[in-house]
Amino acid sequence: MNYSSELKKFLTSQYIYSGARIALAIVIPSIILAQFGLLKEYFLFPLGTSFVGLTDQQGPFIRRRNTLILSIFSFFLIALLASLLKGFPIAVYLQIIVFGFFFSMIGVYGMRLATFGSIALVVLSIFIDGHLTGDDIFKSTFIFFLGCLWFFIIFLIVSKLQPYKLASQVVGENYLELADYLRIKAGHYTKNPDFDSLLNQLITQQVKIKNHQEDTREIVFKTRQIVNESTTQSRILMLMFLNSIDLYDKLLTSENDYKRMNQVFGETKLLQNIHDYLLVMADEITNLGISLQSGLPYKEITNFDNELKKIYDEFFDHRAKKFSSETMEDFMMMRQVLMRITEITDEVTTILKVNSQDKKLAKSLSSGLDYSQFLPQEEKLNLKVLFSNFSLNSGHFRHAVRVTIALLIGYIVSRFEILGIGHSYWILITIIAILKPAYATTKHRNLLRFFGTLAGAIIAYITLHFVDEPTTLLIILLVSMIICFSLLKSNYFWAVLFMTIYIFLSFNFLRPGNINLIFKDRLLDTAIGGIVTFLVAYFILPVWEHTQNLALMKKSSKSNLDYFRLVMDHFLKNEPEDQDFRLKRKNAIIDLANLSDNFQRMISDPKNQQRKLEAVHQFVTTTHLITAYTASLSQYAKSGHEFPEIDFQNWKIKISAELLRTSSLLYQQDLDEQIRSESRIKPEDQVFDLLEKRKAELENQVFSDERKTFTVSHLTEIKNIKELLELINDVAKDQRKIIEEYLIHQSKANA
Structure with missing residues (x-):
């Protein structure tokens, strides 16, 4: 590994840039307030800045701006309402139910609002017991509002100065x-x-590339x-x-x-x-x-x-x-x-x-x-989309129910005096941070959260024990905050570790000498939140990855068929527009990545939910090969060269029929007998005869060491085209057999 390049990649990335912006927006006002002895009184100002900063996800300027405005006013109203109703237990539970369900459900509109909803629930958790607002609720929440507004001002200034940076x-x-x-x-x-390990690495990397390309399309094209x-x-x-x-x-x-x-x-x-x-x-x-x-x-x-x-x-x-x-x-x-x-x-x-x-x-x-x-498809912001997801068939609905129940359980547990919990909101925040729609993601984040918190707490405890110089602690706080915000999306373990460090240091600045209580509360609350999350994710309306397999297989099968047909149209001189080619290629690659991502998450599901794992793995592998071979074929199709020796018309009919047989099985449609017969067509190519002729010529002539760099013979091209077509056909046959076996097992399981 080139550590110099890895360090440069990180230091120039959007993550460190965004993390530094949020951290400096928090720390600079905090230092100014501390100089005037006002930090404890105005602590809600940097807190509001941090919450709004976390909702600033990458994307087009207009969407980021609108989300920040929504966050500012929503967080202020949530904080005000939660503070005003803190003395009414029934009202508190109603808030958890209503807000927990609503802010989880708005994830139907995409990741941006899903993130906003999660942070809104964190705000609710922070203010629900009223320990931060004190007696003057309106003054405290107004300070919180100003802190939220402060980040928005920073965002506008930076966007104006560097419009192309992101x-x-x-x-x-x-x-x-x-x-x-x-x-x-x-x-x-x-x-x-x-080779098997390399193939798995390629498929994993394709998922990463797909996710980056989707994010970049939205930013660049909008x-x-x-x-x-x-x-x-x-x-x-x-x-x-x-x-x-x-x-x-x-x-x-x-x-x-x-x-x-x-x-x-x-x-x-x-x-x-x-x-x-x-x-x-x-x-x-x-x-x-x-x-x-x-x-x-x-x-x-x-x-x-x-x-x-x-x-x-x-x-x-x-x-x-x-x-x-x-x-x-x-x-x-x-x-x-x-x-x-x-x-x-x-x-x-x-x-x-x-x-x-x-x-x-x-x-x-x-x-x-x-x-x-x-551009990636997004749901439009209308109530019809929201209400159409009020069904147990909706993954968003099931997730919203799980979040609501987990928050209720977490809050009830935090009320048990016997546990002596001093920072009950940490339990709720842990639940919100860990509990995700996919069980596999929840399980993974649960472990990372616990061990990251444990490691960060130990480091912070040692730091505070040996370091008492305020300037040094402030530098450690700032660095920890920047690294935490920078790694939240890319490396959750390290993000949690540094988050724990800066939280410990922040509490130490506000209440010096309280480190033992913070250490105990942080670890206890994280453990309780993790246990509650695991139980709810496993037992309450779980969505297992195997339930998504069939739908993703259908999409990938169809997009590969469309992509292959379009490439063959190039050879047959029915040349489509470049834009249409790019769209078909994009769809095939994205659907392959989604299928691969689903399989990787399925591996983390409980063993009894990893149904037909081997068959799904084989389907992912064959889909990858069909997409890759078709992409290779497209290079010849777009070269502008003539290949009359290849029977492209019959190859198109033959392979399309084989791919259609797989699609028909997946969609459980009756297959036309004509399709079966078309898949058995034998294209009449001339490649074999030409190869044999060339070999015979070589037997009777002296080898010529002609060195034409960066060129390839026509015979080599047609040989490779034929091999690619044979490979696509063979893999398509294998894939169809995999699906036949997959559906047989599925029907037995349902019987």
């Missing part, structure tokens, strides 16, 4: 994820690689300055993102017969040289991503043409020694691998040129796409 950071983050994907790909070119303004920076940012998607497509297309390749060339230096070259390229892409995140100029270090030529020279030298009619197809396979690497190199070179465009050239850059077509 977009640049998320685009850079896409390149960092692509670099990691390329490093995994490079692992296939080592000696005796673990930021007015980028879409509408003709500035150099806006045009380059837009094209850098679109080119990152094209690069991902190229990386997907580099799927090869790695096992055969290792058998034939495993003992040569060629594979190791390819491995090293791909790692160097990944490092360059990483540096580009860091440059985009930081806003600093990028300087290319590697001369790709020279490095790639060395690999070709190694290939030609080995070919000169070993080439014959028997090894011809092996060398054709390796030549095709080199061409795929060349295409990836060309894409990276194009990206670097776009990134370095000057102002005159940038004005001519345009994608010509309708960006609205590529």
Whole structure:
């Protein structure tokens, strides 16, 4: 691991930038208030700032602004109402029920409002027992309101000064994820690689890339300055993102017969040289991503043409020694691998040129796409959507019920005097932070929350025992706060650890010498909250991942069929629009990532809920291969070359029929007998005859060591196209058999 690059990635990321903004917005007013001896009296000011800051999720400016405004007034009203009703037990329980259910249900409108709803419940938990507001409720809640408003002012100022900052950071983050994907790909070119492990790593990384691309689409395509303004920076940012998607497509297309390749060339230096070259390229892409995140100029270090030529020279030298009619197809396979690497190199070179465009050239850059077509679908803010989810069939409804019940149990437990709980709201906050719609996520966060709290509490306790210098403690507090807010989305364990440290230090500033009580309460409350959360998540209307399998399989099967047909239309000269191609490709990749993500969460479910785990895993694997092989096929389709030797019409009918058979099984539809017969069609290709003819020619002529770098013969191209079509067909057959077996077991289980 390159620790220098990892540190730069983190320090230039949107997470550290956002974390520092929230932390400084909290700490600077706190220091000023402390200087005038007003921090204890106005403690609710920085508290309000922190709550509103946490609702500022990445996205377009307008959505972020609207969410912050909603948060300011909602949090103020919740704090005021909770404080006024603190003396009425029945009213308190009604608040928990009404607010707990409503603010959990609004997650139907997307992650942004789901986050807002969670923080709103944290505000309710903080103010529900009235210990923070004191006797003057209106003064205290107004101070809290001003703290909420303060972050909004900071947000407006920063957005005005740096309108492209977030977009640049998320685009850079896409390149960092692509670099990691390329490093995994490079692992296939080592000696005796673990192919199953590499495939699982690729699928996991595809989920990350999909999530980043979805977030980036929303930010880039809905930021007015980028879409509408003709500035150099806006045009380059837009094209850098679109080119990152094209690069991902190229990386997907580099799927090869790695096992055969290792058998034939495993003992040569060629594979190791390819491995090293791909790692160097990944490092360059990483540096580009860091440059985009930081806003600093990028300087290319590697001369790709020279490095790639060395690999070709190694290939030609080995070919000169070993080439014959028997090894011809092996060398054709390796030549095709080199061409795929060349295409990836060309894409990276194009990206670097776009990134370095000057102002005159940038004005001519345009994608010509309708960006609205590529945005992720979101539910519209209307009551019909909300009420339509009032059903046990809705995952959002079931989650809202679980949250409400867990909060009620947590609050009741916090009232038990025998436990001696001094900070009862910590139990409720723990429940809100841990309890998520998916059991697997809840289980994982529960463990991270407990161990992160334990580790952070011990570190904070030791720190406060040995350090009593206020300035030093303030620096530790600020650093802990920045790291906590920076890691909340990416590394929950460390975020909780540093959160615990800054909470301990904050309480120490407010009430010095109270460390033992805080230590006991924090650990006890976290343990109680974790136990309540686990019991509710397991027993109250759980949503197991296996219940989502069939729906995700259907979507992925359909999108792969659409993608394959569109690629074949390219070969048949029914050329679709570039936008339509991008949309079909996007849908196939997103549906594959969603299916993979579902499978990974399913592994964390209880053993008795991991139903047909092996079959689902096989379906995920075959779906990945079909998508990757289709993407590889698309490179030939868009090359503009003619391939009359391939019977594309019959291949399209044959494979489409096989994919349709799988879809029909998934949708439990009666299959047309014509579809079955179409899947047995034998395309009339001429590739085999041409290969045999070429081998015969080689038997009767002297080998010519002609070295055409960066090119590939027509025979090699048609051979690879035919192999890709055969691979897609074979994998589609395997997938259909997997689903047949899957449905047989399912029908037995339901009987």
